[in-house]
Amino acid sequence: MTTPNELIKQIKDLKISKFKSGNEAISLVLHLIMLSQGFRCVGTSEKSIIKEGEVLPQGWNQSDDVYSFKYKHKQSSMTFVLKCLVLGNNLLVNGIALEDKHPYSISIE
DSSP states (O other), rough: OOOOOHHHHHHHTTTOOSSSSSSHHHHHHHHHHHHHHHHEEEEESSSOOOOOOOOOOOOTSSSSSSSEEEETTTTOEEEEEEEEEEETTTEEEEEEEEETTOEEEEEEE
């Protein structure tokens, strides 16, 4: 598991000077944790495709209330999607292996 100091270094390496919101920052941290677990980002939505090897896809934060990442992992043939949705004062975090069709969700206040 990635340590908090490693996450801070990764964020600094991305040269993000300011987050639009705490929800944006949490979404980025969740994305970096996925990468640290061997997932590779292959898009920002279920249908999008990005250039292989990008740590942070262009346009990942174009919305103020939805953050979405699509992943693949070398140990699986499945496609995984992580979506963070701002709803009121909550950040709803949803994850799914598309082929499994069973979503997992948490709410962060």
